[in-house]
Amino acid sequence: MKKLRILSLAMAAALSVSLLAGCSDGTATTPDTDTSAAPNDTTSTATGAAFKIGGTGPLTGAASIYGLAAQRGAQIAVDEINALGGDIQFELKYEDDVHDPEKAVNAYNALKEWGMQISLGSVTSKPGEATSVYNFEDRIFALTPSASSTAVVEGKDNVFQMCFTDPNQGLASAEYIYNQGLAEKVFIIWKNDDVYSTGIKDTFMAEAETLGLEVVGDATFADGNDQDFSVQLGQAKDAGADLLFLPMYYQPASLILAQADAMGYTPKFFGVDGMDGILTMEGFDASLAEGVMLLTPFNADATDEATVNFVTKYKELYGETPNQFAADAYDCVYAYKLALETAGCTPDMSASEICDKLIEVFPTITLNGLTGDGSGITWESNGQVSKAPKGMVIQDGAYVGMD
Template identity: 30%
Template structure:
């Protein structure tokens, strides 16, 4: 009998102790001296260049903010994970950041497929996820209801806008009436841009003379390009990432295809000219989020600081990720909380006329960034500002 009473007292003590410890841990997480922001990026794998450049922009902005005293008296602490350019890993990391790491928000991913996967965890655990560069139209929308996903945001324009921009550029600036399209059938990004360009181009009076899809990780495009050459298009639109872009340009030029080759922001990486070769990287045009040739003081100051740190030219992935951190910092200030995810979500929704390096950003009702697009031309592999197109 006495043993039973002692046992019951021990059980009660353990239960009370567990509650007290849990309460202390909860109190600690809410009164942490830092603001924990999760980073979910493609730091290795097929599109590592994007994640690595994005991380540079994120770290650069974070260091600047922390040197100035942080946000609401607290400094930013980055919790960084590599999703290895894998959608499943992106979801696993987002789940860990939302639960085990208990971060305030998730920065990333850079690609549409990985971000859509990670967004599943963001919605489940009610944590804001903000991508610097994922452009797929469906990213922020619930495909069943058509409603905006409450916790999913981006600081870049979407494929509808980007596809429309490149279609107008082809029709009005290049003055072409027939285009062939090459796209990656395994990529949400590629399929989204292909669809939106086609709609806008044909609506504007243009004709799609060929559409050729390829499988993931394709390296040989000569067969596809030979078919396209036979159709005599006035231009080629290839909404692909940098590896495929460089190879398509090189192999097209080697086949004697001299027409303009166009793409989206996936072309915005030095690897394109590297893989194509500078002599072939001509008459190439793509839409992106920013140009280093913009004379705006904010842009030039950013470039100067980046060069001092990384001894290189910043591309759009650096710039949009840099803007991402400052935009989130601005939202945290307006939310007046360093721990409340819901208040941050609302502040992100209310973002208007945020002046960033990549332009003035307003988050619309679909959680997309309304901002201008830039057209870049490659001349002997060197990026040259062509024009800016507003929403």
């Protein structure tokens, strides 16, 4: 817990990477991004023997923005690494799970039949909880970019996360709001059928009580009841809340912002990493997000060379700004490159042999990637990532670091 407190205070630092290729001493940074080569959106081509890396995510359906972002971010990294022509080459394949646990298991089985040796797990938490069970049983190492539920890694020595866990986000958000003096009275709107939202909310409330941050109420919603938030907003307004904490993805958050504006209710809004993407949401008036605050591991508006190159390439290929799901998946592939080099793995090894090596190596490496604050990304032996989130505020249609 003490470590999480320290991490949560390291906000808004500039991401600083020395643009070097990966090395085998347990430390690596992401390289310059060559914007001349367009990645393939399906299965990549390697110049030699390649490790087969697979993942599942919502490539279609309501949550497809997350799955497509992760797939595309991973693909850019794979193509960069393959273009280097070194010993580490990848063949990447994503299967569509439509953000459904049962379909995710079917997608996982298809990847296993394809010959997957290492895994990017699943993009969203419920599918991630389902597929991680099979990663553990089959001894196929997994590093998920964004399935943040603690249940994804609990009891599984070969499943790791690139994203913050839900409890970490809840704790860090409560501490940030309290330490920055952002609110006197907080109201929480959360999704009660979503482990992501529930996990963040629970830890936020516990930490708020510890700190003496006043939570004046909370209200829930669920699938099928996620279009009209007038009741929840009315409760928050009646309670005198001057800040709404929204532990959710940006689709329902966009409706909350619009409906609060329509009723003339103007509290501060504070979100989490699932809010990333709201500025590019089709049909949403981005001006309604002005002043919204959130914690995120990635800032697409950062000016360091690695981020600028990644964002430039992503925009050229896909016509939109990458979100943190894309950046986390990109970092996953580079983490695999570093770990495989450090462990001395080769593509002719079995998945279980590679798994044993990566379990040993991952807690020893440090990656300087696109996400975090530039102080390096490391992992605990329980699979949880250690990196500092950034406090951001939306100003003039862009994410700006908060002091």
